[in-house]
Amino acid sequence: MSKLFRAVIMGPPGSGKGTISERIAQSFGLQHLSSGDFLRENIAANTEAGVLAKTYIEKRLLVPDHVMTRLLLPRLEEMTRHSWILDGFPRTLAQAEALSRACELDVVISLNIPLETLKERLRHRWIHPASGRVYNLCFNPPRMQGVDDISGEPLIQHEDDRPEALVARLRHYKDVAKPVIDLYKAKNILHTFSDTDTDRIWPHISSLLNTKIRTDQSSAQRASTN
Ligand SMILES: Nc1ncnc2c1ncn2[C@@H]1O[C@H](COP(=O)(O)OP(=O)(O)OP(=O)(O)O)[C@@H](O)[C@H]1O
Numbered sequence: 001m002s003k004l005f006r007a008v009i010m011g012p013p014g015s016g017k018g019t020i021s022e023r024i025a026q027s028f029g030l031q032h033l034s035s036g037d038f039l040r041e042n043i044a045a046n047t048e049a050g051v052l053a054k055t056y057i058e059k060r061l062l063v064p065d066h067v068m069t070r071l072l073l074p075r076l077e078e079m080t081r082h083s084w085i086l087d088g089f090p091r092t093l094a095q096a097e098a099l100s101r102a103c104e105l106d107v108v109i110s111l112n113i114p115l116e117t118l119k120e121r122l123r124h125r126w127i128h129p130a131s132g133r134v135y136n137l138c139f140n141p142p143r144m145q146g147v148d149d150i151s152g153e154p155l156i157q158h159e160d161d162r163p164e165a166l167v168a169r170l171r172h173y174k175d176v177a178k179p180v181i182d183l184y185k186a187k188n189i190l191h192t193f194s195d196t197d198t199d200r201i202w203p204h205i206s207s208l209l210n211t212k213i214r215t216d217q218s219s220a221q222r223a224s225t226n
Pocket residue numbers: 011012013014015035036037039056057060061062063064068088089090091092095132
């Protein structure tokens with residue numbers, strides 16, 4: 001039996017976490033788990049946690065750690081038969097520590113993208129609010145301008161994707177993420193990728209995962225034959 005693979009992807013807003021997670025899911029068969037999507041599902045289903053989370057998200061605040069961990073960790077515990085990549089969680093040290101208690105991660109991918117690139121991408125980011133589907137007018141445009149490919153509903157832009165709002169968001173991301181990155185660096189599982197283009201980063205991530213997943217599988221096979 002092959003060993004299950006657990007990965008986390010981190011990076012500032014617009015760094016390509018969602019885009020790269022989708023590629024990883026398609027190329028390596030990992031389940032893409034996005035904290036933002038999971039929150040939106042809970043909001044749509046009117047769960048107790050969803051109703052609570054909505055009040056924070058509407059104010060553009062992080063959802064408190066205890067709400068996030070209570071929502072996310074049981075979901076991960078259900079995924080005992082799947083390899084996954086987690087996008088958007090953990091965001092804080094408390095979340096990272098709770099995750100470490102629940103499972104052992106194989107790889108953490110950290111995206112380090114220049115500020116000017118982030119500004120440019122988010123200026124062109126359009127979102128289908130109900131599903132969280134993300135488009136970019138230059139990189140992955142919708143088939144029809146302003147309209148979601150699947151539902152046909154209108155796309156919106158977030159107020160805080162404006163370049164003026166981004167500098168403050170980025171500073172906040174760096175402050176909160178720094179201890180998380182330090183923790184994963186100390187555990188020797190952090191891999192940082194810096195470039196302006198997802199298409200240039202992708203071959204490096206792909207070869208890292210090829211090596212890690214193949215190595216893990218062959219050691220699991222060795223263990224099962226011993
Ligand atoms: N791990 C988390 N901890 C706390 N709040 C979270 C977490 N993940 C998501 N959220 C909340 O859900 C909202 C939507 O998350 P989502 O990841 O979709 O978009 P985002 O924060 O705008 O990030 P990005 O621009 O990087 O895609 C966040 O703004 C935040 O309020």
